[in-house]
Amino acid sequence: MQTGSAFSVKEPVVLHAQNVHKQFGETIILNGVSLEVHKGDLVSVIGPSGCGKSTFLRCLNFLEIPDRGRITAAGVTIDRQGGPWRRADEHMAHRLRTHVGMVFQSFNLFPHLTVLDNVLLAPRIVKRQTDTVKRDQAMALLEKVGLGRVAGRYPLSLSGGQQQRAAIARALAMNPDIMLYDEPTSALDPLVAEEVLNVMRQLDAEGMTQIVVTHDMRFARVASDTIVYMDGGHIIEAGPPDVMCVRPTDERTRRFLGALL
Template sequence: MTDTTERNAERARVRVSGLEKSFGDNKVLRGIDFEAREGTSTVLLGPSGSGKTTVLRSLNVLETPDRGVIGIDDVEVDFAALPPGKAGRRASGLLRAQSGMVFQAHNLFPHRTVLENVIEGPVVAQKRPREEAVADARTLLDQVRLGDRGDAYPFQLSGGQQQRVGIARALALKPRVVLFDEPTSALDPELVGEVLAVIKDLAADGWTTVIVTHEIRFAEQVADQVLFLDGGVIVEKGPSARVIGDPREERTRRFLKRVLDPG
């Protein structure tokens, strides 16, 4: 392997530095720093209100940080120096375009078929040819194990199937990073496994993912690195085997014990 190839393999696809965010007097993020290399899976764990979802939404600029730097590939925004008006919106939009978000709720268009839901973004937002978008969508539906449901409507699908359509819809935009915001929290327990299996497949296929989840055992299996957040800061980060299997911080140990052994 050449030196250049080695450097590219180690290049951080996601870079976050000094991220801060307040809602009124509530300071939700207090200086978040982390990197995620290309083709890796980063999982954010923590109690409710710890700031993990705000970190995820900041990566997609669904929340605008007060300050801090976010970089995805070659696109980087310093939010403390974000220009006002159209220039700032353009910079934020360019960063947003680097990632695809999968939400807790499915948010599918109920009056459109599965296939139409998946091609909406590529055709309308990205102005790609419909034929190309349809071909890509059929490949993605196969990937999320719904290749035979392209003509179905959302009401004809289970919650787990709808969430898998949501994953295909995010992938159809060809993002550099896929963001998952507690993708199984709205599902009945028996449907959780089918969605987690698809996310594991994406990680195994080399997609760069950042995932907020309460599914500790899933995080242990899929994550290359785990960030444990509490009170708007990263309390502990490292490989999943260490952070989950042998945490160094007492706060991390207490959280995992409460979640894994609630009795």
């Protein structure tokens, strides 16, 4: 959340990843990635294709199990030291996921359910509760993302931008502390993408903590508090957009941004 004040006090850390390692087979994808995210921040993660951005994001809510590393999200900590993934770990991961919403490039809505039922069902599945979100709360979330009028329609009858906004409303229905997005707009044309980005800006203004993997440098530059540059299994550098886009320290960041901007 950009306050514009030179004297703004940093909010508490709400997500802390420490020394996260992940390999697939013999290939090391994440080689000790650490990141601190403060409450209300909007963090953009950028970097070349295949550098591990999605893997890192998925590790943050244990859709992918890190081999090693410690992750704390909204007060829930999971510490991996390379041992087997046990039932108790899965229980903790489930607890952690109730605080962390996730939005994917391909929306992943249930096609056989209306938009409203998609929003109503999410908390029942994730939180295993019967009526976490009432109909009027779900409708309020759909209104918030501009979909009140299409609540009764099925996802495939909507535009990509509408589907993605429905996916955001569905994630919000869990009342998360943190939202993760993996290239939320890369399947969308620019005008429709803007509707989705506007929802993210609105959430930012309301104080939501958001981490977005994106190739959209314009959004990253204008909307983020922090841009994180990943390459070769590491976070190479991170900083405010003006610093990262104008005078990045590392040669790899300079080359990547030079090609993009």
